[in-house]
Amino acid sequence: MYKGGRIIASLIIFVAFLSFPFFSNMGKVNASPDKAFAANLSQLQQAGKQCVEPASYMRANHMQLLLKWRASDVREGKTIYVNSQGKSFDISLQSCLECHATPATQAATNPVGVSNPALNTSSDQFCVSCHNYASVKPTCWSCHAGPEGVAAQ
């Protein structure tokens, strides 16, 4: 090969450059939100609580469900959600917070008051632990208040 050595050397440098982010971040990445999730979920399970729909469904479709809740509550005036098991829930974000903003996590993260599970960036909070990981920024809390009644900024 004409000037083979140079070409191969350059290729190696090029590949090294391309794969640099993978190697430099190896082991450093915030692996997944599983830890916070597991902690929160096991707490809830111990308390014998169950989400409005099965956890697997909620994990994939909670936003779709929230949008349906919104349409039903605001537009049709139907404020009660009866789930597939026949249990009824009040259509409100407060229904979510009743479980997902636990007093324990609230006290730990902010003893004064506000501990919004979607906002509190201390990442052991329920909503934000996953949203941060997925880089999703829902705007629910710019209007809806946290459980303590202090609006988010």
Added chain:
Amino acid sequence: MSINRRQFLRRAGMVTALGLGGSFVITGLRGKKVEAASSAAEYETSKDALVAKHWAMVVDMSKFKTEEDFKRVIESCVSIHNIPDFGNLKDEVKWIWHDDYEHTFSGGENEYLTEEFKKLPFAVICNHCEHPPCVKACPTGATFKREDGIVAMDFHRCIGCRFCMGACPFGARSFNYRDPKQFIKKIDPDYPTRTPGVVEKCIFCVERLADGKMPACVEASNGGLIFGDLDDPNSEVRKLISTKFTIRRKVELGTQPSVYYLVGGADHA
């Protein structure tokens, strides 16, 4: 290798059919997965909810004598709806407020009215018109008329174009030019706050009606505001409206307001 026109057309047709068919299968499957768990679910109105065919309000002006009467009613609304007070008239956000006779019933007065009469205060709110011009003007469906006659707001959808404010002949809509949160005295977590660029107005307390409670202003008015179903011949509002002399704001515009003013006094009469 070469293909003739017939072969080319046949192959192109097959690929197209495959592509379309495949995409239908994929979207079909995905749609089912989302629906799976929630298809068995249902949405219901609360058993406690107050329902009506056509909600309407009668304002008995004989019960609004002093500044205190207005203040009590306005404060009951402000506190539960997180209504900001920006401290100046230009940015004022108002759901229920008071205005003088001259401006409330403009166009209807005779020329010999005394200045005192023109200055008489009247309680004013959104009229929840039967033909609401704001709903027609709204390009996103953020404001809409419910089955029970209430003209409600879906703050999520409001894009802040303010067409509704221009369309409303009663000035019943207010705009958040700035972030309202710092200007709310005490935030009530049971009702959302608003973001800058959102229009708001009286919604006849739909959230309280759903819980079986009368609107906040009605409760605080000591009988000055009477609320009920206009379609029910036995309701108090219907009886008052059909037997006493009441006036409405700017009827000549044909919006058919649902707020009636009892000016002679009721048992009032």
